[in-house]
Amino acid sequence: xxxxxxxxxxxxxxxxxxxxxxxxxxxxxxxxxxxxxxxxxxxxxxxxxxxxxxxxxxxxxxxxxxxxxxxxxxxxxxxxxx
Amino acid sequence: xxxxxxxxxxxxxxxxxxxxxxxxxxxxxxxxxxxxxxxxxxxxxxxxxxxxxxxxxxxxxxxxxxxxxxxxxxxxxxxxxx
Amino acid sequence: xxxxxxxxxxxxxxxxxxxxxxxxxxxxxxxxxxxxxxxxxxxxxxxxxxxxxxxxxxxxxxxxxxxxxxxxxxxxxxxxxxxxxxxxxxxxxxxxxxxxxxxxxxxxxxxxxxxxxxxxxxxxxxxxxxxxxxxxxxxxxxxxxxxxxxxxxxxxxxxxxxxxxxxxxxxxxxxxxxxxxxxxxxxxxxxxxxxxxxxxxxxxxxxxxxxxxxxxxxxxxxxxxxxxxxxxxxxxxxxxxxxxxxxxxxx
Amino acid sequence: xxxxxxxxxxxxxxxxxxxxxxxxxxxxxxxxxxxxxxxxxxxxxxxxxxxxxxxxxxxxxxxxxxxxxxxxxxxxxxxxxxxxxxxxxxxxxxxxxxxxxxxxxxxxxxxxxxxxxxxxxxxxxxxxxxxxxxxxxxxxxxxxxxxxxxxxxxxxxxxxxxxxxxxxxxxxxxxxxxxxxxxxxxxxxxxxxxxxxxxxxxxxxxxxxxxxxxxxxxxxxxxxxxxxxxxxxxxxxxxxxxxxxxxxxxx
Numbered sequence: 006x007x008x009x010x011x012x013x014x015x016x017x018x019x020x021x022x023x024x025x026x027x028x029x030x031x032x033x034x035x036x037x038x039x040x041x042x043x044x045x046x047x048x049x050x051x052x053x054x055x056x057x058x059x060x061x062x063x064x065x066x067x068x069x070x071x072x073x074x075x076x077x078x079x080x081x082x083x084x085x086x087x
Numbered sequence: 088x089x090x091x092x093x094x095x096x097x098x099x100x101x102x103x104x105x106x107x108x109x110x111x112x113x114x115x116x117x118x119x120x121x122x123x124x125x126x127x128x129x130x131x132x133x134x135x136x137x138x139x140x141x142x143x144x145x146x147x148x149x150x151x152x153x154x155x156x157x158x159x160x161x162x163x164x165x166x167x168x169x
Numbered sequence: 170x171x172x173x174x175x176x177x178x179x180x181x182x183x184x185x186x187x188x189x190x191x192x193x194x195x196x197x198x199x200x201x202x203x204x205x206x207x208x209x210x211x212x213x214x215x216x217x218x219x220x221x222x223x224x225x226x227x228x229x230x231x232x233x234x235x236x237x238x239x240x241x242x243x244x245x246x247x248x249x250x251x252x253x254x255x256x257x258x259x260x261x262x263x264x265x266x267x268x269x270x271x272x273x274x275x276x277x278x279x280x281x282x283x284x285x286x287x288x289x290x291x292x293x294x295x296x297x298x299x300x301x302x303x304x305x306x307x308x309x310x311x312x313x314x315x316x317x318x319x320x321x322x323x324x325x326x327x328x329x330x331x332x333x334x335x336x337x338x339x340x341x342x343x344x345x346x347x348x349x350x351x352x353x354x355x356x357x358x359x360x361x362x363x364x365x366x367x368x369x370x371x372x373x374x375x376x377x378x379x380x381x382x383x384x385x386x387x388x389x390x391x392x393x394x395x396x397x398x399x400x401x402x403x404x405x406x407x408x409x410x411x412x413x414x415x416x417x418x419x420x
Numbered sequence: 421x422x423x424x425x426x427x428x429x430x431x432x433x434x435x436x437x438x439x440x441x442x443x444x445x446x447x448x449x450x451x452x453x454x455x456x457x458x459x460x461x462x463x464x465x466x467x468x469x470x471x472x473x474x475x476x477x478x479x480x481x482x483x484x485x486x487x488x489x490x491x492x493x494x495x496x497x498x499x500x501x502x503x504x505x506x507x508x509x510x511x512x513x514x515x516x517x518x519x520x521x522x523x524x525x526x527x528x529x530x531x532x533x534x535x536x537x538x539x540x541x542x543x544x545x546x547x548x549x550x551x552x553x554x555x556x557x558x559x560x561x562x563x564x565x566x567x568x569x570x571x572x573x574x575x576x577x578x579x580x581x582x583x584x585x586x587x588x589x590x591x592x593x594x595x596x597x598x599x600x601x602x603x604x605x606x607x608x609x610x611x612x613x614x615x616x617x618x619x620x621x622x623x624x625x626x627x628x629x630x631x632x633x634x635x636x637x638x639x640x641x642x643x644x645x646x647x648x649x650x651x652x653x654x655x656x657x658x659x660x661x662x663x664x665x666x667x668x669x670x671x
Contacts (some may be wrong), residue, residue, distance in 0.1 A: 013403070014327040014396045018439060055350030064406040065348055065392075079403075083349045084394070086324030086361055087211045087299035095654070096578040096647045100188060137601030146657040147599055147643075161654075165600045166645070168575030168612055169462045169550035182489040186611030187576060189649075214618065217495050222614035238433040240517075244468050247516040262513075265498040266491075325438060326636065360437030363473035364629065367465065367622030375615035375648055385577065385649030393651065397626055398440075398636030400644065402653035 006030070006074045010042075013081035016057060019048050029072070035059045036068035038078065058083055088112070088156045092124075095163035098139060101130050111154070117141045118150040120160065140165055171199055171225065177269065181223050194382040195223060199269075201381045202226040202291040206279050206307060208233070208255040210242040210361065211321045212297035214370025215377075217245060219295075220263045222378060226271040227263070228287055229256045232278040242363040279303050284310040293380055295373050296320040301346055308333070308342035308415055317380050317387075321373040326362050326397035328369040331407065332376045332387050339389045340407045343415025365397055422450055422476065428520065432474050445633040446474060450520075452632045453477040453542040457530050457558060459484070459506040461493040461612065462572045463548035465621025466628075468496060470546075471514045473629060477522040478514070479538055480507045483529040493614040530554050535561040544631055546624050547571040552597055559584070559593035559666055568631055568638075572624040577613045577648035579620040582658065583627045583638050590640045591658045594666025616648055 010025045017023050031037045043053045051057055059066055060079045072078060092107045099105050113119045125135045133139055141148055142161045154160060173196055178185060181195045201224050205212050208231040216227060235243070235250045235258050243255075250258035256274035263272060275283060279298070288294055288310050296307050296318055304320060311318045317334040320342065333341055372393065379385050392405040409416070424447055429436060432446045452475050456463050459482040467478060486494070486501045486509050494506075501509035507525035514523060526534060530549070539545055539561050547558050547569055555571060562569045568585040571593065584592055623644065630636050643656040660667070 013394075014398065015325050015439075017396075018398065058348055060405055063404065064408060065345070066408075067348060067410075081394070081396075082327070084322035084324055084327050084329045085299070085301055086359065087207055087209050087297050087322055087366075095645075096649065097188075097576050099647075100649065140599055142656055145655065146659060147596070148659075149599060149661075163645070163647075164578070166573035166575055166578050166580045167550070167552055168573055168610065169458055169460050169548050169617075176488070179488050181492050183492060183611045184613060186609070187613060190611070190613070214622075218615045218618045221492055221495055223492060237427070237430050241432050241435060241472055241474060244472055244517065248519060249516075265500075266495065268499060358437070360434045360441070362435060362438060362441070362626065362629065364469045364622045364626035367469045368619055368626065371465075371615045371618030371622060372651075375613065375619065376651060378613065378615065379649075379651070385651065388651060391651075393653065398630075400623075400627060400630070400636065400639060400642075401655060402644065404652060 207297035210366030213245040218374035288314040294318040323365040340409040341416035344410040450476040458548035461617030464496040469625035539565040545569040574616040591660040592667035595661040
């Protein structure tokens, strides 16, 4: 399944990566995708530390959300300061 | 030719219209499209008074630019104040 | 209901000239009461914009004092205010900006009793705080009081704005906060680039004015997010969570 | 090259903490010279952000005086400044915000000779003017001096920001202004909603800081446009015009 992954803000800087196009073969949930990506290296563990938001096609979603062919999945840190 | 037209900011308010999906049969330039739209009524003359910007698929363009099937054409007023 | 004086009409001529605003809209601002929780970077910028724009009554809530590292982005304060309470220091510039402004200050950190009391009287609340715990309190209080609020955040080189309005199909802050963990990250550890608080505080003021005047569209469940390093904005949709502990009535 | 003092390092701690910023970035700001043309709504907000953020040297250019209808959005001024020159009135608050700031003021409207002189010395220019004729002058001067500039606009409930940088593939302001007619529309006739100038002035300050510190990405030929009534941003691409009279060398 071809998907399009984008990383924003601090996360993009930490991973040194803005965008991946990816033929994803794993289980079709955000949770499973997070685990697949986290295996890429230490910085990527940020995706499973509970403090990264995910959005499918610009809509925020929970970890059990289902990814479909052609989706854009985005990850970014929550904005909590002020 | 199916095109998608969007109006922004003051122009949207003046026309009372945000979005048209349109089967356009005229000449495929921005200039010709402006003239077709201007025939809709007095408010629509704003499209041919020389003070409305046009963009095709988020790229600003001149009046001789060519429109293709499925394009998004956007119109908005220039922002000149300060 | 207070009416605009002639000198006020002149002062606000540029807003009164706006289609959809007019004298009526400016009078709605004059008669509005807005609570600002948190007088850090966002609070300073938002309060400044609301005072200049002609909001008649502001209540400021913050128990903190001005420290040196605040001065690089909290634009209502300067060196002479060091160690003073923020809500007191903020008064000088806000009153100078708008001598007609009614200003109430609460030199304490927000708690649910105070929030409930203020939201009972006020038209709406602006969240300029820097932590999730207070936002959860604001959320509960606003849901109970059936009042809108505008939440802002700015940290590192990122910022976002979201408006929460009382409507059956509208998500609440709980629908957002349940999507991430409990680890707090504040500006002290993470830093923040100065203009971000100006951008987001002013975006909050824009939403507040639209809500008060019934101007334009408040998009329910939309978050405007800026990635400052890229200089780009992105609109995200926040769905209403089916099992949200905060906004779903227990049957 | 001036170095940060210990008390400056404390003051700017929240910016110094940013990855990619550090003491080096803050020192670049301290040593930077920025020209602000136009001290209306955008100029006031942008200057306030740049002074707070720690830019070391600002040159302000404006020949206008403060009038009552300015007070609702030009946040460096208040009633006591009526009839004063804007560049003089602006000094009080800017110096209070940042006592280390070097501030030069030019109480005249911009002209090409002055712009050329200032851009020869300065690192970059911020366009906070309200008309096309001055922007064309700034454009020519910046092209000749090979210096970047950040242009902002705010009117009605709309605003936009665009950065022009010296690069072979970069469009210039002429590539933009040739796309529309000559009819001027200023804030006096059209009005402007107060927070728009705070949003856009702060967005300009963000781009200026990124340019000075080499932080993040300046997207060449991109315009960030806010439709305030909808509360939504849109990124537009400005292509380099093949036949632009301003930036295409005559062969």
